[in-house]
């Protein structure tokens with residue numbers, strides 16, 4: 001099932017701006033029960049959720065009190081540690097909330113908030129400083145795809161994001177073509193593999209073969225229970241970053257348990 005034994009598959013749910021903290025508690029509890037009832041092996045396929053900032057304390061309390069085998073993280077982090085940055089959230093605060101991961105450079109931040117490659121790189125550095133695993137998102141728009149082909153923009157974005165990373169850090173990369181997000185039109189597994197392989201090449205160049213071999217590269221963009229298994233068969237795709245389908249417990253569980261409903 002796991003093509004590369006050095007990389008535990010990761011299925012991550014990016015809730016975006018959905019579910020308040022009360023809804024989050026009910027949701028995470030039900031998700032954990034659903035997966036446990038199904039006999040899910042959390043060591044074989046890791047599961048992580050990315051709630052809004054205002055939910056994180058509640059999710060942390062629940063996960064810790066009930067010892068739930070779920071990882072969680074935030075959807076963004078400030079490049080700064082503290083100070084006059086109204087509305088921003090420090091990586092130090094996220095670490096205090098026992099976040100393991102933080103999403104950085106999601107296309108909705110890059111496009112709606114004009115986040116630059118330089119800001120993404122500074123946030124990656126900040127996350128690592130606070131012992132958070134950055135889940136770095138890269139991906140091309142439909143226009144980029146038409147002009148530059150599939151890999152050029154994601155490759156350049158990843159190179160830029162890693163500019164300040166020098167040590168053998170634990171990072172996760174997510175390839176999310178902008179045109180596939182929320183469109184119902186996922187990339188083909190072959191397209192995802194082609195870009196994931198190019199991104200692994202960047203990891204080899206910048207962080208070395210050993211780190212590149214250990215680093216998980218996820219695909220994101222209209223992932224559903226019906227298409228996940230085909231992505232997971234690709235050698236350079238190590239999981240998924242799921243948006244809309246991560247808000248539906250049976251559907252998200254079914255994505256997590258991709259190897260059960262189709263032989264992978």
Ligand SMILES: O=C(CO)COP(=O)(O)O
Pocket residue numbers: 014106176180181182183184220221222223241242243244245
């Ligand atoms: O942006 C995404 C996850 O970060 C993907 O969203 P959808 O799964 O809704 O297409």
